[in-house]
Amino acid sequence: MIKAAYEKYLLPKLLDTCCSTKPVNYQRKKIVPYARGTILEIGIGSGLNIPFYQKSNIQKIIGLDPSEELCEMAKKCAKKNKIDVNFLINSAEEINLPSNSIDTVLLTYTLCTIPEPLDALDEIKRVLKSDGNILFCEHGTAPDLNVQKWQNRINPLWGKLFGGCNINRDIPNLILESGLKINKLDQMYLPSTPKIVGYNYWGNASL
Ligand SMILES: C[S@@+](CC[C@H](N)C(=O)[O-])C[C@H]1O[C@@H](n2cnc3c(N)ncnc32)[C@H](O)[C@@H]1O
Numbered sequence: 001m002i003k004a005a006y007e008k009y010l011l012p013k014l015l016d017t018c019c020s021t022k023p024v025n026y027q028r029k030k031i032v033p034y035a036r037g038t039i040l041e042i043g044i045g046s047g048l049n050i051p052f053y054q055k056s057n058i059q060k061i062i063g064l065d066p067s068e069e070l071c072e073m074a075k076k077c078a079k080k081n082k083i084d085v086n087f088l089i090n091s092a093e094e095i096n097l098p099s100n101s102i103d104t105v106l107l108t109y110t111l112c113t114i115p116e117p118l119d120a121l122d123e124i125k126r127v128l129k130s131d132g133n134i135l136f137c138e139h140g141t142a143p144d145l146n147v148q149k150w151q152n153r154i155n156p157l158w159g160k161l162f163g164g165c166n167i168n169r170d171i172p173n174l175i176l177e178s179g180l181k182i183n184k185l186d187q188m189y190l191p192s193t194p195k196i197v198g199y200n201y202w203g204n205a206s207l
Contacts, residue, residue: 011163012069016046018162019109023190023198028052028108031135031202037103040064040127042092042120043110047074050081059103064088064095067163092120095127102127107136111174113165121178130207134180137202140171143187147195154196171201180205 025048032052035041037059041049044063053061063078063085065071071087078085090096093116105124114120124134142148151168158167175182184203189195 007163008069012046012067012073015070015163016048016073019045020048021193023193024048024109025052027137027190027200027202031108031137031204032106033057034133034135034204035104035106036133038062038101039104039106040095040097040102040124041106042124043107043113044074044085044087045070045110047077047085049106049108050074050077050083050085053083055083058083061085062088062097062102064090064092066091092123094119095123097127099126100129103129103132105132105134107134107138109138111136111138111171112140112167112169113163115164117169117174118178121175121180125178125180125207128207132206134175134205135203136171136175136205137200138169138171139167139190139197139200140169142189142195142199144195147199151196167197175205180207 028049029052032049033054035053036057039061041063044065063074068089071089088096092114105128111117155166155168159165172185182205186203187201190198190200
């Protein structure tokens with residue numbers, strides 16, 4: 001009961017705050033404006049990417065997230081920014097959309113949390129058009145062994161506090177393991193961010 005109340009009332013606000021720091025928003029600016037056509041945002045959360053969309057590039061945005069509370073927050077953000085978003089309260093492991101229907105899949109700070117990321121990537125492959133693009137920005141395993149050691153130690157507790165978030169996933173390998181092609185990959189520690197959660201991978205991938 002306490003867990004349910006935490007997840008309903010506290011966690012959405014906590015995620016919204018942790019995911020809206022200046023360095024994280026700077027990362028959003030690097031990839032979100034490239035989303036075009038029919039866009040599927042996986043794990044839209046509280047809608048923190050919404051202000052960074054380039055309106056003239058958008059045909060339609062579908063925002064998927066299993067959390068009703070976060071979708072409610074995203075709805076308010078969409079309204080404030082005068083952007084239409086169609087919400088799908090759904091998990092990425094089973095996307096309720098037709099195959100070959102999406103031009104851009106946007107994934108920011110979500111592959112860390114999806115319980116079965118390879119199943120989700122399979123679904124992303126199914127719904128993506130053959131010439132579609134996947135834009136991603138995720139945090140994950142750091143290159144330094146000492147940081148990795150702490151990531152692995154803290155991960156079980158971290159997941160309990162932050163809605164199942166994993167701080168030690170090897171994001172590029174997950175994407176490659178799914179059979180997707182990475183066309184561009186950048187990586188670095190975000191400034192002013194603890195190293196265990198601050199190593200970011202961003203770029204784009206395709207079928
Ligand atoms: C750390 S938040 C990031 C939210 C947002 N993408 C952002 O950049 O601010 C992780 C998000 O993943 C969502 N999530 C959790 N499990 C999921 C699943 N199985 N499929 C899709 N999204 C999921 C959570 O509800 C949450 O909105």
